[in-house]
Amino acid sequence: xxxxxxxxxxxxxxxxxxxxxxxxxxxxxxxxxxxxxxxxxxxxxxxxxxxxxxxxxxxxxxxxxxxxxxxxxxxxxxxxxxxxxxxxxxxxxxxxxxxxxxxxxxxxxxxxxxxxxxxxxxxxxxxxxxxxxxxxxxxxxxxxxxxxxxxxxxxxxxxxxxxxxxxxxxxxxxxxxxxxxxxxxxxxxxxxxxxxxxxxxxxxxxxxxxxxxxxxxxxxxxxxxxxxxxxxxxxxxxxxxxxxxxxxxxxxxxxxxxxxxxxxxxxxxxxxxxxxxxxxxxxxxxxxxxxxxxxxxxxxxxxxxxxxxxxxxxxxxxxxxxxxxxxxxxxxxxxxxxxxxxxxxxxxxxxxxxxxxxxxxxxxxxxxxxxxxxxxxxxxxxxxxxxxxxxxxxxxxxxxxxxxxxxxxxxxxxxxxxxxxxxxxxxxxxxxxxxxxxxxxxxxxxxxxxxxxxxxxxxxxxxxxxxxxxxxxxxxxxxxxxxxxxxxxxxxxxxxxxxxxxxxxxxxxxxxxxxxxxxxxxxxxxxxxxxxxxxxxxxxxxxxxxxxxxxxxxxxxxxxxxxxxxxxxxxxxxxxxxxxxxxxxxxxxxxxxxxxxxxxxxxxxxxxxxxxxxxxxxxxxxxxxxxxxxxxxxxxxxxxxxxxxxxxxxxxxxxxxxxxxxxxxxxxxxxxxxxxxxxxxxxxxxxxxxxxxxxxxxxxxxxxxxxxxxxxxxxxxxxxxxxxxxxxxxxxxxxxxxxxxxxxxxxxxxxxxxxxxxxxxxxxxxxxxx
Ligand SMILES: Cc1cc2nc3c(=O)[nH]c(=O)nc-3n(C[C@H](O)[C@H](O)[C@H](O)COP(=O)(O)OP(=O)(O)OC[C@H]3O[C@@H](n4cnc5c(N)ncnc54)[C@H](O)[C@@H]3O)c2cc1C
Ligand SMILES: Cc1cc2nc3c(=O)[nH]c(=O)nc-3n(C[C@H](O)[C@H](O)[C@H](O)COP(=O)(O)O)c2cc1C
Numbered sequence: 001x002x003x004x005x006x007x008x009x010x011x012x013x014x015x016x017x018x019x020x021x022x023x024x025x026x027x028x029x030x031x032x033x034x035x036x037x038x039x040x041x042x043x044x045x046x047x048x049x050x051x052x053x054x055x056x057x058x059x060x061x062x063x064x065x066x067x068x069x070x071x072x073x074x075x076x077x078x079x080x081x082x083x084x085x086x087x088x089x090x091x092x093x094x095x096x097x098x099x100x101x102x103x104x105x106x107x108x109x110x111x112x113x114x115x116x117x118x119x120x121x122x123x124x125x126x127x128x129x130x131x132x133x134x135x136x137x138x139x140x141x142x143x144x145x146x147x148x149x150x151x152x153x154x155x156x157x158x159x160x161x162x163x164x165x166x167x168x169x170x171x172x173x174x175x176x177x178x179x180x181x182x183x184x185x186x187x188x189x190x191x192x193x194x195x196x197x198x199x200x201x202x203x204x205x206x207x208x209x210x211x212x213x214x215x216x217x218x219x220x221x222x223x224x225x226x227x228x229x230x231x232x233x234x235x236x237x238x239x240x241x242x243x244x245x246x247x248x249x250x251x252x253x254x255x256x257x258x259x260x261x262x263x264x265x266x267x268x269x270x271x272x273x274x275x276x277x278x279x280x281x282x283x284x285x286x287x288x289x290x291x292x293x294x295x296x297x298x299x300x301x302x303x304x305x306x307x308x309x310x311x312x313x314x315x316x317x318x319x320x321x322x323x324x325x326x327x328x329x330x331x332x333x334x335x336x337x338x339x340x341x342x343x344x345x346x347x348x349x350x351x352x353x354x355x356x357x358x359x360x361x362x363x364x365x366x367x368x369x370x371x372x373x374x375x376x377x378x379x380x381x382x383x384x385x386x387x388x389x390x391x392x393x394x395x396x397x398x399x400x401x402x403x404x405x406x407x408x409x410x411x412x413x414x415x416x417x418x419x420x421x422x423x424x425x426x427x428x429x430x431x432x433x434x435x436x437x438x439x440x441x442x443x444x445x446x447x448x449x450x451x452x453x454x455x456x457x458x459x460x461x462x463x464x465x466x467x468x469x470x471x472x473x474x475x476x477x478x479x480x481x482x483x484x485x486x487x488x489x490x491x492x493x494x495x496x497x498x499x500x501x502x503x504x505x506x507x508x509x510x511x512x513x514x515x516x517x518x519x520x521x522x523x524x525x526x527x528x529x530x531x532x533x534x535x536x537x538x539x540x541x542x543x544x545x546x547x548x549x550x551x552x553x554x555x556x557x558x559x560x561x562x563x564x565x566x567x568x569x570x571x572x573x574x575x576x577x578x579x580x581x582x583x584x585x586x587x588x589x590x591x592x593x594x595x596x597x598x599x600x601x602x603x604x605x606x607x608x609x610x611x612x613x614x615x616x617x618x619x620x621x622x623x624x625x626x627x628x629x630x631x632x633x634x635x636x637x638x639x640x641x642x643x644x645x646x647x648x649x650x651x652x653x654x655x656x657x658x659x660x661x662x663x664x665x666x667x668x669x670x671x672x673x674x675x676x677x678x679x680x681x682x683x684x685x686x687x688x689x690x691x692x693x694x695x696x697x698x699x700x701x702x703x704x705x706x707x708x709x710x711x712x713x714x715x716x717x718x719x720x721x722x723x724x725x726x727x728x729x730x731x732x733x734x735x736x737x738x739x740x741x742x743x744x745x746x747x748x749x750x751x752x753x754x755x756x757x758x759x760x761x762x763x764x765x766x767x768x769x770x
């Protein structure tokens with residue numbers, strides 16, 4: 001085969017050398033516009049995993065690369081006058097020039113033709129070759145020639161960065177955050193050879209504009225950064241090697257992914273590789289790794305499917321299929337890390353104390369968890385757990401194990417929760433006439449015995465016509481209140497748990513069948529008239545609700561007040577107002593379901609008017625020493641619907657009205673929603689609201705292990721974690737999770753003591769056997 005790689009970056013060079021190595025009979029050229037020693041950038045970082053596969057594929061170049069590596073374990077943070085350091089993070093850095101020179105030499109030794117100083121016009125320059133590798137980087141001419149084929153999806157990120165270097169040598173991956181009159185700047189710094197460190201400075205567009213950085217030439221920007229980071233530079237100078245860039249050299253990161261990676265141009269097969277196909281933000285330093293992994297996978301597919309022209313279409317399609325999965329995983333992690341740096345100024349830097357800021361930064365990609373940090377640096381993590389526990393009022397004595405964050409108590413108004421785990425409200429569809437019965441006592445009671453700090457009963461409806469189904473719980477009469485009292489007394493007498501009641505009204509999603517008879521499907525008999533913000537049915541075959549008038553609003557508000565009074569009389573500890581999931585109050589908040597043109601529709605203020613009115617009314621009758629949380633759908637997952645930015649606006653309004661906490665859920669507002677599920681998928685909403693609005697939050701959604709809950713709470717992404725489905729699978733989820741992380745100091749109900757020891761011993765044995 002004749003193969004030409006257009007672009008001699010890591011992707012093109014590594015692919016050329018691997019292919020030549022395995023099949024020397026191929027004719028392979030790499031065409032590069034620069035001279036051999038001419039390249040942009042300073043150093044790149046690799047993980048140990050990338051090196052393992054490079055060693056396996058080409059031990060010769062891997063050995064040279066490893067020889068040139070600078071290895072370091074520590075991460076250091078300079079923030080608000082503090083200097084914090086943790087170890088065990090394992091990075092290697094190498095100069096980009098050095099890396100390319102090693103690959104160039106290896107290519108030459110194997111017989112790859114290297115053509116420098118040739119700016120190719122793209123694939124059409126080589127009509128007689130079989131395969132063209134578009135390894136021409138992010139600005140790929142080849143990709144840009146066929147936009148309708150490759151369908152690039154490009155997002156320009158809001159932050160500005162400048163890639164500089166310095167002769168000062170840093171012995172840790174160093175982050176330095178500096179506040180200016182116009183916002184925060186951060187430097188990402190790492191040493192990559194015996195003389196030089198990379199020094200990337202990043203800030204928001206707003207700070208960049210207000211400091212006039214766009215009007216400065218490169219030297220002007222260097223002077224600015226040198227002055228701002230003078231403390232960490234200790235007199236060392238910053239340098240640029242991007243003099244070829246015109247203007248200020250401050251760039252925006254572009255996130256790229258292509259819909260298709262290969263194309264037959266009539267003469268040759270063309271395939272995208274490395275930055276031409278996808279990018280990953282430097283916050284997790286994986287761009288070069290992805291380029292190398294692409295090269296390895298394409299070679300791997302030729303080795304598997306055959307090194308002949310006929311195999312090319314199959315090879316290219318399997319290459320794309322396999323690489324897409326890994327690229328998506330890395331881009332996801334890179335996105336979390338990138339977004340952390342984009343919002344750090346507005347969200348964390350002014351609110352979190354230095355130790356928690358450090359924890360939040362270390363876990364920014366959400367790939368590194370609490371137990372992961374313990375493995376990397378147990379001393380640092382234990383010191384952090386100690387700091388967190390002391391902050392939360394726990395007296396530390398001796399050297400015993402400190403309570404991990406999710407097991408620390410939490411107090412709001414006069415309510416003290418024994419830990420941070422909430423059993424999330426879950427409809428059981430098992431009530432008759434809204435009455436709680438023995439099923440609910442056993443179901444909820446066993447979750448209280450199972451260790452949850454706060455046990456929420458399901459959405460509890462404020463009137464018969466507020467129910468979702470005929471099986472929903474209610475709280476509108478004395479008989480129901482008596483049953484609630486029996487349940488609350490049971491929990492208080494037999495556990496340390498507190499009881500929460502979530503008050504709600506189904507609105508347009510009411511009068512439906514029990515979930516197992518057809519979720520959201522309208523009742524065929526025994527239904528009742530529905531009300532909502534606007535007269536829009538939920539499903540095509542749902543009943544059309546009446547748009548509420550003022551009399552309806554007064555009645556429903558009074559129903560909420562009556563239920564809140566009953567809840568207080570029953571001795572419940574916590575009230576939640578359900579303003580999520582498309583039910584009545586949620587239907588006012590979302591522009592998808594609220595089409596009103598009166599004072600209750602349109603602007604945020606208008607849409608929130610009625611939910612706030614109901615909130616204020618229940619706040620008035622609910623005991624002052626007990627909290628009220630508000631559950632919001634923080635994302636409608638549908639165009640034109642609410643987004644996390646809208647949720648933050650509503651959260652602020654509820655905070656000002658006296659809400660104690662926002663329970664950050666999402667969706668179920670609009671049937672055609674397109675949610676993006678995944679582990680902890682709603683935690684970013686909680687993080688945003690807690691740290692931008694300054695109100696405590698509950699994170700909920702796909703939190704299934706203690707490790708995740710500990711990470712969320714330790715990082716300040718939420719104050720509490722609600723766990724729903726795992727509690728259906730395991731009533732003693734909290735006790736079992738404690739045992740799984742080796743925390744034996746958690747108290748089990750006295751009746752269950754002998755089970756505790758056996759359970760813990762069983763886990764210890766299983767761990768030892770592994
Ligand atoms: C600020 C910053 C920091 C980064 N830090 C890291 C890091 O720490 N770790 C990491 O792994 N990655 C990092 N990256 C990303 C990394 O540089 C790229 O992801 C990686 O180089 C991609 O390799 P590539 O071979 O696909 O493309 P490139 O390295 O971009 O190579 C493309 C080559 O093609 C050549 N070329 C382009 N057009 C033509 C043409 N028409 N004719 C001939 N030649 C052409 C170019 O001159 C270039 O040499 C960083 C990027 C930035 C911007
Ligand atoms: C069977 C079931 C019933 C639910 N009922 C309610 C409810 O009454 N009120 C509510 O706000 N959320 C309800 N939810 C949503 C949960 O409280 C929770 O937000 C969701 O299940 C995500 O958490 P998880 O991933 O831990 O299950 C329900 C969820 C399930 C699985």
